[in-house]
Every structure is written in C-alpha cells, then in structure tokens.
C-alpha cells in the first residue's frame with residue numbers, strides 16, 4: 001500500500017491550502033475535511049474512524065436496560081415541517097451529533113425484550129458490508145461502475161439460488177428495493193409471458209394476479225403500479241392454517257381462464273407476514289400445470305414464491321431431522337420439519353423473493369428476486385437484443401433490465417457477509433433457537449386458562465395470541481366467536497380487551513419491565529366479516545432466553561389484574 005502513495009504534493013489539502021486566498025477556497029478546504037481522503041492519509045482515517053466512534057458513543061449514552069434508545073418520545077412533525085436549509089455550513093461534529101438525536105425513542109430490534117416484528121438487528125459484518133459501498137459508491141447498473149462488487153451480487157444470488165434448491169448454473173437474479181420490488185419483478189416477467197410484447201405496446205386486455213387473502217398488500221401495490229389495477233388481484237380464501245385453499249385456487253383459475261382473461265402472476269406466500277402461514281406451492285404448481293394442459297394454454301402462468309420471510313428455512317432442506325445434530329428439543333424439531341415440509345418446494349417456483357433484511361439479519365434494504373431460469377430476465381430487458389447475463393465476456397449490465405438505474409452495492413454486500421458469516425449451520429442454529437423460544441412461549445400460553453394461541457399450526461418465530469377475561473372458556477371461545485355472528489358483540493369486546501392488554505404491556509415494556517409486543521388489528525376476518533385483533537410476539541433476537549418469554553407471561557398477568565381492578 002504505502003509504496004503506491006503518490007508524492008505528497010498531490011495531496012489535496014496541502015495543494016489547496018497553499019493557494020488559499022479567495023473566501024470560497026477557504027470554505028472548500030473546510031468542507032474537503034468532511035470527505036474521506038482519496039489517497040492514503042492515516043491521520044485523516046483516524047479522524048474518520050474517530051468521528052464514527054464518537055457517534056457510536058453518543059448512541060451508547062442513549063442505552064439503558066430498556067429495549068429502546070433514550071426515553072419514549074412523542075413524534076412531532078410541526079418543527080420538522082418548518083425546517084429550512086441554513087445559509088452557513090455546520091461542522092461535521094455538530095451535524096453527526098444532531099443525527100444521533102433522531103434515534104431517540106427507537107426500539108432496539110436486537111434487544112431480547114423486543115418481540116415486535118420481523119425486523120432484525122443486523123450483524124456487524126453485514127453493517128460493514130453496507131458501509132463499504134457507502135464510502136466508495138459502486139453502482140450496480142453495470143460492472144463498469146461497480147467492478148468486483150458486481151460479482152458480490154452474482155455470488156449472493158448464486159449462493160441463495162443453490163440454498164433454495166434451484167440449479168444455480170441456470171438461475172439468475174438481482175437485488176432490488178425491498179420485498180415489494182421482488183414481487184414487481186415477478187409480475188413484470190409474468191406479464192411478459194402472458195402478454196408478449198407488453199413492454200413495447202403496454203397492456204390492452206385485463207390480466208390478473210392471483211394470491212391468497214393472507215398475501216402481503218404489496219400484491220395490491222404492484223397491480224396498481226403495473227397498471228393491472230388493484231381490482232384485478234384475486235385473493236383466494238385461506239384455511240385456518242393461513243394457507244391458500246387449493247380447491248378454491250383451482251376454481252378461481254378456471255373462472256379466469258374460461259372468461260378469457262390471462263394470468264400475469266400466481267403468487268404463493270411462503271411465510272405470511274403476521275402468522276407465518278405457508279402456501280402449498282407444490283399443490284399450486286400441480287394445479288397450474290394441469291390447467292395449462294387441459295385448456296391447451298399458449299403460455300404457462302408465472303408462479304412466484306413470496307418467500308421474503310420463509311426463504312431462510314431452506315437451510316433445513318437437507319437437514320437430518322432424525323439425527324438432529326445441533327440437539328434441538330423435540331418440539332422445535334417438529335416445528336422446523338413443519339416448515340421444511342412446504343419450504344423445500346421453493347425450487348418449483350419460477351421465481352422467489354428474498355428479504356435478507358428480514359430473516360437474514362442484514363440492514364435495510366437487502367432484497368433479491370431469484371429466477372429459476374435467468375433467461376426470464378431477458379423478457380424484461382429494455383432492448384430485446386441485449387443479453388443481460390453475459391458474464392463470460394465480461395459484460396454485466398443489469399441496468400438493461402432492472403427498474404432502477406442506480407443500484408447500491410449495500411444489499412448484496414450485506415447479504416454476502418451474512419451468508420458467509422452464518423453458513424448453513426449457523427443459520428440453522430440461529431433460526432432453530434428463535435423457533436425454540438417461540439415454542440417455549442407457546443407452551444406457556446397454551447398452559448394458561450386466559451390465553452389462546454391463534455396460529456398454533458404455523459411453526460415460525462411468530463406467535464399470535466389472544467387474551468381473555470376471567471370466566472371465558474378459552475377452549476371453545478376463540479372458535480365460537482370466529483364462526484357465530486351472534487357473538488359479534490362479544491368478539492368486539494374481546495378485541496377491545498386485547499387492545500387494552502396491549503397498551504398495558506407496552507407501558508410495562510417501555511419501563512424496561514416487560515417485553516415489547518405488537519398488536520395486529522386483523523389477524524383474520526371472522527366468518528361473518530369482523531376483524532379479529534391479536535397480540536403478536538415476533539422473536540428475532542439471538543439473545544432471547546427463557547426469562548424473556550417468562551417476562552411476557554408476567555406482564556400479561558399484571559395487565560389482566562389491572563383491568564380486573566378497573567372494572
């Protein structure tokens with residue numbers, strides 16, 4: 001390194017300083033100190049690192065035993081809205097100090113007393129994976145501007161494709177702006193299969209997207225943005241396990257085909273957002289293929305797996321459940337096998353959506369859409385002649401088919417970091433641990449007369465449950481109030497009861513005594529069209545222990561006592 005140093009007189013600061021006369025030059029010199037040095041400068045590196053260290057120190061001062069940074073804050077938009085750009089520059093130290101303030105009140109996602117959602121705490125290597133491109137700005141639009149970072153994307157995609165069970169030599173993929181982006185790519189490819197030439201001529205006849213009624217609302221977003229229209233999203237009913245009902249799926253497909261409409265995309269949600277329900281992808285694929293033959297269709301509807309949450313369980317595809325080398329408890333093994341039963345069919349999907357920033361423990365945004373056959377990416381290229389995947393000749397130009405022009409290297413670098421950090425074994429142990437903790441919680445919740453687990457047959461790190469007042473038979477009530485319209489008032493009262501429990505548990509958690517949970521306004525609709533409110537525990541912290549599941553129980557008990565006293 002040191003031998004490559006340019007002579008010191010080309011160093012930017014000294015050359016500027018020596019000619020410094022005009023006022024603007026002084027300003028530029030000062031601002032130049034706020035940039036990383038383009039040539040090796042250990043003193044300045046020390047300043048850079050120290051600035052970062054100080055920032056981390058300032059954030060550290062916000063930490064306590066509680067699962068949030070600083071105090072709970074009321075978010076105010078008034079002052080934000082009146083904010084204006086000032087005339088004078090500010091010192092970098094002042095600016096970063098101010099930035100730290102914006103973290104006040106943030107929940108600490110990696111805290112074991114945080115069980116809110118599928119948002120993880122990123123690992124240190126993945127944070128650094130995101131940081132390096134922040135310094136050097138590789139642009140994944142093409143390998144001219146991203147150089148070897150382009151290979152990080154190809155590597156992360158190939159590793160993931162193989163993990164899912166695709167033939168990695170044939171598969172391809174690209175990182176994009178979130179799980180919603182992965183769905184958009186899938187539907188765009190599917191649209192081109194159903195209506196060839198759409199990219200040039202646009203859509204002239206109605207096309208539909210078919211998914212379950214538990215699919216993410218991003219399915220509506222993409223229908224809206226692609227010009228298909230939200231009304232052309234067909235949401236098929238699900239079973240109580242939150243899986244698409246195959247008979248209904250088939251019936252809806254027949255209706256669509258017989259009415260002369262075409263199918264832009266079939267979406268299997270493999271890992272629903274709230275409940276971790278898993279659609280039967282194998283069944284959906286079988287039905288699609290049968291109908292293609294039966295109706296002699298001139299295209300094969302694109303089948304996409306929205307596995308942004310469930311993908312990580314692919315590490316159990318070749319797991320030895322009998323030997324169970326890591327020594328998971330029986331209940332955990334059963335839960336992991338229950339998930340594997342569906343996830344191992346991901347290679348049947350024509351494409352799969354992955355969120356590394358959910359169950360892959362990277363910073364936002366790190367999402368990839370992986371296609372079984374990379375030729376499919378050619379379908380969406382702007383220029384029909386362009387071959388988007390010509391690595392061999394050294395031309396990699398994803399900008400020819402990606403929606404984005406500039407794409408950051410952060411997503412792939414962060415994903416790559418964690419795929420290497422964890423390996424299959426590490427990810428198995430990590431997911432197994434989270435599932436064990438969730439199972440532990442379930443065991444307790446099931447053992448209490450006042451609580452009922454609602455997604456008992458979905459085996460992920462998320463538990464949806466409802467709490468009932470004394471005197472309610474929780475063996476029969478949850479089922480009865482879901483089916484019987486005469487119980488509408490009761491159901492609503494119980495919804496209110498659970499909201500109240502949530503508020504009390506939240507208060508406890510903010511004091512550092514309980515656990516941060518979340519509330520789902522609509523776990524499912526009742527048979528008579530009323531939303532069922534549920535409490536949600538999403539365990540994502542590797543530091544979760546039994547004491548934290550105990551804390552959930554204690555906090556619930558306390559909340560019930562307070563409500564008892566109030567009434």
Ligand SMILES: *Cc1c(COP(=O)(O)O)cnc(C)c1O
Nearest residue numbers: 178179180216218272273308355
């Ligand atoms: C989170 C989620 C999405 C949206 O992903 P983002 O990364 O938040 O854009 C889509 N589908 C499912 C099933 C999800 O859980």
